[in-house]
Amino acid sequence: MGYQALYRVWRPQRFIDLVGQKMITQTLQNAIITKQTSHAYLFTGPRGTGxxxxxxxxxxxxxxxNANNGEPCNECETCLAITEGRLNDxxxxxxxxxxxxxxxxxxxxxxxxxxxxSEYKIYIIDEVHMLSAGAFNALLKTLEEPPSNVVFILATTEPHKIPATIISxxxxxxxxxxxxADIIxxxxxxxxxxxIVYEKSALxxxxxTSAGGMRDALSILDQVLSFGNGTVTLDNALLVTGTVTREKINFYLENIFKGDTGQALQVLQQILNEGKNPNRFxxxxxDFCRDLLLYKASPTIIEQDDLMDVDAKxxxxxxxxxxxxxxxxxDILNEQxxxxxxxxxxxxxIEVLTVKLSQITKKGELVSDESYTDFEEKVTDLKKQVNELKKIVIDLQKDNNKKTSRGEGSKPAKVSKRTSVTVDLKKVYPILADATRDTLTELKEIWxxxxxxxxxTQRAIMxxxxxxxxxxxxxxxxxxxxxLFEKAEENEGLKKQLTEGLERLVGKDYKILFMPKExxxxxxxxxxxxxxxLVEKKVHTTDENNKKLNDSDPQIEAAKGLFGQDFNEIVKIKED
Structure with a gap:
């Protein structure tokens, strides 16, 4: 007989040989031992998992x-016929x-x-999700009530495509x-x-690369053996799988996060020249970024993983x-x-991806060594400005305390000359003439x-x-x-920003005037x-308007008819 692939030669023949599915194999064995097997099973999961x-x-x-503890003997005529695929049942x-x-x-x-x-007739329907809707409907009644000596086993990689009536x-x-670890x-x-001689690092x-599939792992192992003339080495495994060494990925990302676009592109070109698949890369x-995240969150998780080489770099x-x-x-890697x-x-x-990744630092979205230094300098400058403002406020408070504690006959303390604060009343009075509490309340809510x-800087002033x-x-x-009033008064950009902001929030063009609180x-x-x-007239007019409104309200008229002469004593009218 010619050469057979490893996954065919080493296909599990007993439940104990099934790798990584202990719960399933134990349940099936117990069902067979106690003779409590079901008439229909559904096996779901990724490819190559058994x-x-x-x-x-x-x-x-x-x-x-000759079954023993739910395991077949693999020696009787029935077992051999099923293994070879020639049993009609x-x-x-x-x-x-x-x-x-x-x-x-x-x-x-x-x-x-x-x-x-044999005792039971077994129907194994592989990739059952591929059945048409009519085929599923035709299977329903038979699947629900098959003869007592018939068992259906449905296998699929996409259970979401199977009707709920079948699954139930x-x-x-x-x-x-x-x-x-189980695959290795x-x-x-x-x-x-x-x-066969092998290197564990190759395994x-x-x-x-197999992504949890034993069949895929054995197929790749077959390729490595053929390429390496019967030996399994790390270099051969890297070439066959198209995998890039962690050292090269580390060096590539190191240049990326430094913002060194040229060096990162050179590393990428070397990797592509070796025939590596860009999608795989x-x-x-x-995957490497995922390891970095896990290491930063909990270093022991990565260090205890046998598949991870956590070196100094x-x-x-x-x-x-x-x-x-x-x-x-x-995020950028997923999008690309x-x-x-x-x-x-x-x-x-992938070349565009490399440029995009390495230039993120220039936008300030990533923090490399250089950008982090610039960021620290900006923070230091802001802290300095805040401390200076705090110092000015403290000095002003001390000055006010000295003035308060000074007696009438005492010699006035020398104070630095300050420009007297003046407010243009011609601009203030027109606003006060039409000012209302409702308008002020509205502005305070959106302030x-x-x-x-x-x-x-503008928020610091305001x-x-x-x-x-x-x-x-x-x-x-x-x-x-x-x-701060003086700084705000001199800052035309601040006034413009406030005016434009109010117009966007309220939809009105407000004129803004500043004045000291005192x-x-x-x-x-x-x-x-x-x-x-003028103020009294305005208040009187408002009261008259409210009175006319109340008098003309049909609900109030109805209330007057109900309460009669006692209306004014019993009923109190409140505006919404």
């Missing part, structure tokens, strides 16, 4: 006359090529016949991806049995970058990976939103300010400190005294 193998082992175990159907109603009707017609050579008629077992252990066992690369970068890279920078890189899937020029995309529109009066055309803002009570009092008649 679904079809488990179905054939189950078929042997349930029919084997075990029918394997590929639903990908037999997915019509006629094929299922044929099963439905033949299922009523008793098995000829089966016992479902979800096969999980096999761990890298199985490959070591096979290679030791065949007395790590194969296990990682992007996956490995994402990896630790240096992890310690010199921020979590935010890794998140940004992964989607574009590369549908392109015939993936090498162009925090207005402050958020300002820059850090931090101790509040609107104190407002009309439909203007707003008066008072400042707790005179020197001046506001005096100005308000003088205005009330000078315009006493």
């Amino acid at each position: 679904k079809t193998s488990a179905a054939k082992i189950f078929a042997k175990a349930i029919n084997c006359p 075990v029918i394997e159907i590929d639903a990908a090529s037999n997915n019509g109603v006629d094929e299922i009707r044929d099963i439905r017609d033949k299922v009523k016949y008793a098995p000829t050579q 008629r089966t016992q479902r077992f979800d096969f999980k991806r096999i761990s890298n 252990e199985r490959m070591q066992f096979i290679l030791d049995e065949k007395k 790590k690369i194969i296990a990682k 992007v996956e490995e970068i994402i 990896f630790k240096d890279l992890a310690n010199n970058i921020t979590v935010e920078s890794i998140y940004q890189a992964i 990976q989607e574009n590369m899937r549908f392109s015939a020029h993936s090498d162009v995309y 925090p939103d207005l402050m958020n529109m300002l820059s850090i 931090n101790v300010s509040n609107p104190v009066a407002a009309s439909a055309k203007g707003v008066i803002v008072s400042f707790d400190y005179d020197f 001046k506001w009570p005096e100005i308000r009092k003088n205005y009330l005294n000078e315009h006493k008649e």
